[in-house]
Amino acid sequence: MALVIDSARNEVRALEQVTNWRGKQVLEIGCGNGRLSLRLARLGAYVQAVDPDARQIRDAQEALPKHLSRRVQYMVGNGEQLAFPSNRFDLVVFSWVL
Amino acid sequence: MAHEGMVHALHEAHRVLKADGLLLDLRPALQHRRVSLVAGKQWQPVGVMREKFIDDRAANRAVARVLRAGLFNCEAVREFDLDRVMDTTADFQAWLDDFIARGKAPSHEWLIKRLERLQRPRRPKLKIVVRGAIMMKVLRKPSGNH
Numbered sequence: 001m002a003l004v005i006d007s008a009r010n011e012v013r014a015l016e017q018v019t020n021w022r023g024k025q026v027l028e029i030g031c032g033n034g035r036l037s038l039r040l041a042r043l044g045a046y047v048q049a050v051d052p053d054a055r056q057i058r059d060a061q062e063a064l065p066k067h068l069s070r071r072v073q074y075m076v077g078n079g080e081q082l083a084f085p086s087n088r089f090d091l092v093v094f095s096w097v098l
Numbered sequence: 099m100a101h102e103g104m105v106h107a108l109h110e111a112h113r114v115l116k117a118d119g120l121l122l123d124l125r126p127a128l129q130h131r132r133v134s135l136v137a138g139k140q141w142q143p144v145g146v147m148r149e150k151f152i153d154d155r156a157a158n159r160a161v162a163r164v165l166r167a168g169l170f171n172c173e174a175v176r177e178f179d180l181d182r183v184m185d186t187t188a189d190f191q192a193w194l195d196d197f198i199a200r201g202k203a204p205s206h207e208w209l210i211k212r213l214e215r216l217q218r219p220r221r222p223k224l225k226i227v228v229r230g231a232i233m234m235k236v237l238r239k240p241s242g243n244h
Contacts, residue, residue, distance in 0.1 A: 002185040003193065010178040014234055017176070019120060027114060029107070036124075079107035084114045092111040093122045098104050098157035 005035060012039055021045040024090040029079040030097035034060030034072070040093070041071040048084070050077030104160035112169045115239045121170060123161060123235040127177055128154055131230040133190075133209060135216055136183075137223055144212055147228075149203045161235060170237035177231050184226040187213045193228070 006012075015021070022044030031037045031049035033056055040047050049072060051057055060074045077083060079097055111121050131147040165172055184190050191210055197203050217224050 002189055004183040006180050007183060008179070008181060011180055011232065014176055014178045014232075015122075018122065018174075018234075018236055027111075029111070080103050080110060082110045082114055086113050087116045088114050089119060090116060091120045091122065092115055094107075094111070094124060096125050097107065098123055098125060098153075098160060 011036075012043070015039065015043060019091065021091075025088065026091045026093060027082070027084065027089045028093045028095055029077075029082075030095040031060060031074065032056050032095065034063060034074060036093070036095050037072050037074070038065070038068060041068045045071070045091075047072045048089075049074050050079070050082070052076065052078050101156045101160055104157055105163055108160060108164045108169065112164070112239055117239060118241040119239050120173075121237040121239065123157075123233075123237065125154065125157065125233060127231040127233040128158075129231045131228050133213070134227050134229065135213070135224045136227045137225070141227075142216070144216060144226075145206075145209045147203060147206060147209070149197075150201070153202070161237070165237070168240070170239055172235060173238050174234075174236040176234045176236070178234070179229050180232045182228040182230075184228070187217055187226070190226050190228070 021040060024045045026040055026045040026047045028037050028040065028047055028049040031051045034049060037047045037049040054076050057074045057076050064072055115121060128151050130149055133144045133147060135142045135144055164170055182193065184193065187210060190213060194206055198205060213226060
């Protein structure tokens with residue numbers, strides 16, 4: 001399917017206004033195919049991205065550009081039971097999850 | 099996700115966040131998406147979608163609950179437009195089918211028919227643009243709150 005999302009980059013501008021993402025440890029919950037994870041990584045964040053859909057995670061891993069592979073990690077996971085220690089992240093992003 | 103699940107997920111987010119950390123809640127605002135046909139700078143409105151907002155209202159209640167409980171402070175609420183640009187009615191139908199399968203919208207057969215009528219092969223350069231408002235809530239975990 002030919003689909004372009006947010007060619008005007010309004011989302012990126014809104015994210016940039018929230019904080020300086022450079023070097024931040026970010027957890028993205030509900031990453032889907034990783035579209036937003038990549039944007040956060042390009043802003044300089046280190047992203048752990050989880051989604052309950054294993055197929056989406058596989059697609060996201062396959063589409064992860066090599067130059068961002070040290071900045072983004074995808075894993076199958078559920079927002080209601082996170083496999084991370086307490087006080088681990090600077091930011092948590094709920095992507096269309098709630 | 100059901101209301102209790104949403105509240106639980108917000109508690110989990112609070113747990114893994116550092117003190118003073120930020121939680122961003124990004125999701126569609128409670129506004130119907132607008133569908134247009136676009137060629138260059140010319141926009142032709144085609145219709146307004148009729149989504150259901152049941153989950154979104156439950157999400158708002160869940161966020162309000164954790165704010166009342168003092169888990170987070172709301173620092174800002176922002177809105178911006180997010181466009182999805184598609185080439186064909188079939189692309190739009192595929193996107194819509196996923197939307198309908200998740201119970202977010204009823205059938206939009208009327209809108210498909212209208213698009214098919216307007217986006218004839220003689221106008222191949224027309225793009226379908228679905229414009230929706232996105233709401234971004236910025237919540238901060240208070241320092242000294244573990």
